Amino acid sequence: MSVLTMRILPDPILRRQARKVGKVPANMKKFTDDMIETMHAELGVGLAANQIGSLQKVAVIQLPDWEEALVLINPEIVRQEGEREVVEGCLSIPGYRGLVKRSVSVRARAIGLDGKIIRIKADGLLAQALEHETGHLQGSLYIDHLVTPDDLWKIPQGGEEEEEEESGEESGSSPGTPAEDQETGEQPE
Numbered sequence: 001m002s003v004l005t006m007r008i009l010p011d012p013i014l015r016r017q018a019r020k021v022g023k024v025p026a027n028m029k030k031f032t033d034d035m036i037e038t039m040h041a042e043l044g045v046g047l048a049a050n051q052i053g054s055l056q057k058v059a060v061i062q063l064p065d066w067e068e069a070l071v072l073i074n075p076e077i078v079r080q081e082g083e084r085e086v087v088e089g090c091l092s093i094p095g096y097r098g099l100v101k102r103s104v105s106v107r108a109r110a111i112g113l114d115g116k117i118i119r120i121k122a123d124g125l126l127a128q129a130l131e132h133e134t135g136h137l138q139g140s141l142y143i144d145h146l147v148t149p150d151d152l153w154k155i156p157q158g159g160e161e162e163e164e165e166e167s168g169e170e171s172g173s174s175p176g177t178p179a180e181d182q183e184t185g186e187q188p189e
């Protein structure tokens, strides 16, 4: 496996629409393994393929308390319910956070590496991550969903993305202590 180079705003690929994957190709497992390794290296809870320079419609998600990543090929949100405001960040927009509008719950559909359909009902961080990553695959970023244009701020330290999340998210740790000023500091990437 290898850690791939992250594409950072304003890289135009982040604004491109991903292309639907037809039959799952044999090399998809290696590709998604690399995506997962990159997501781990960047301490993210999700990653979309255009963030590492591919326009395949593929995303990976791994919440902090999951032991394994979920591979989603051709993911789509098929239903959205409710509205809430949450703090969000993105590995492709390092050093910033924003307050965005997201759904309370979603239903999503995708196919897995085995070609079988995956249906997901989600709320909380998973719903947020699903909306964030499917957004990426449509060329959309969280900064398109800010509650108001002023609801974007620079995070103080460094320029690195994940100061708020504790290391060791790989297995079984709880979501990184959001501490400080925001009650909802969970970050899909």
Ligand code: NI
Pocket: 089, 090, 091, 092, 132, 136, 188, 189
């Ligand atoms: Ni992102």
